[in-house]
Amino acid sequence: MKVLEVNNLKKSIGKREIIKDISFSIEEGEIFGFLGPNGAGKTTTIRMLVGLIHPNDGSIKICGYDLNKNTEKALKEVGAVVENPELYKYLTGRENLMQIARIRNISKKDVDETIALVGLENRIDDKVKKYSLGMKQRLGLAASLLSKPKLLILDEPTNGLDPSGILDFREVVKKAAKKQGMAVFISSHILSEVQHLCDRVAFINNGSIKSIENVINESMETNxxxxxxxxxxxxxxxxxxxxxxxxxxxxxxxxxxxxxxxxxxxxxxxxxxxxxxxxxxxxxxxxxxxxxxxxxxxxxxx
Missing domain, CATH: 3.30.70 (Alpha-Beta Plaits)
Incomplete structure (x- = not known):
């Protein structure tokens, strides 16, 4: 099943064309990389995917729902971690998650399962202000996974993490995608991270997708x-x-x-x-x- 379908997407700000007619789709359980240099159009694309800004042309469908016409139903299927997640540092990790769970009517059992999924069982009752950056990233990921989204969007998720934190985060994402059958969209400019994590990758530069290619055994065919x-x-x-x-x-x-x-x-x-x-x-x-x-x-x- 195609969880995300992007067709002929365009976005201009003033006279500047930021996104130039891009199209791609992501299947259930697939980890899809969006790779390009700074200023290529990655963040603008993500802002459109989560409904923060609207495209000038083209369509975005999430689980078959048109984001423009059925915004609420489409975004209900989305979880997102954008760089450093916003958390209440004076609360514990569990208290942070329970705040979200109460708003979204998510059971304590689901909260506990998500905590286990991201590997925070031993530190979940500590104050967030005591967390390392890697632990905060895990907690942010847990918050995005609570509602069991079909599409998880990650924007530069390993920024600032040390090598150990990057490895841990990578394994958590792979585990979550496999266990929950999610489609995962990862925007990054870090080549090694995309190569180790993704099933397919789109190369974007100057607002255009240059190619979409398969990653096989963490390698790719080259010309x-x-x-x-x-x-x-x-x-x-x-x-x-x-x-x-x-x-x-x-x-x-x-x-x-x-x-x-x-x-x-x-x-x-x-x-x-x-x-x-x-x-x-x-x-x-x-x-x-x-x-x-x-x-x-x-x-x-x-």
Whole structure:
């Protein structure tokens, strides 16, 4: 089932076009990454998804409900954590959650289950002012999960977390998505976080989606490979540049950095061996999401 459907979305502020005709959808149980540099349009898109601002054109459907026409029903299915969640620091974690539970008529059993889901059982009765940033993020996530939303929206959720906190948060999100069958939308500019967490990723820059691609085994297919080559013998760089599957060559402290078409490294090695060039070492420099990001968002490899 498609939990979120975004079709031909556009948003302008004054004469400036912020979002330029973007479309994507997220299935139940899928973790979807929204990846791009600062100023790409990620936050504007999220503000439209949660109904804070309205698009100039296009539609947003959440569980089949049009956000513009059935706002209340659509947003009932949404939970969100936007950077650092707002919490009552003078209350305990449990008291924070119970405030929300009373307003939304959520049972104590559901509150306890959510506390267990985010792994806060041992500290839930401590004052929030004693919480680390990672614990506050978990509590904010618990607050967003209380009503068992079908769509969870996370905006830069690991900002400020240390490596241990990032790992913990990642596992909690994966567990919640699997257990509750949620669709999860994660906006970020942190490449590694998206690669380790998401099933699919949309690359956005200058308000346009450049591509939507699958993440398989925490890696992605790329159009080019980037290798570092160390050789004992001299070879003309012009000769290498003339090879049709080589895009560019650069001399670095580590050796010769070569950008070539994907899966052609073995051809290059055979070419060098046939020329009696002794190869000391060859290895890939970039791979997966980082390289794909450079291809799509940065307009090529730097």
């Amino acid at each position: 080019t490979d980037i290798i570092c080559l160390k050789i004992k013998d001299k070879i003309s760089l012009d000769e290498l540049k003339s090879i049709d599957y080589i895009n560019s060559i650069k001399i670095t402290e580590d050796g010769i950095e070569i950008i070539l078409l994907a899966n052609t490294t073995s051809k290059l090695i055979k070419y060098l061996v046939d020329k009696n060039i002794q190869i000391e070492e060859v290895y890939k420099i970039r791979k997966g999401l980082e390289q794909r990001y450079m291809e799509l968002v940065e307009g090529g490899i730097r």
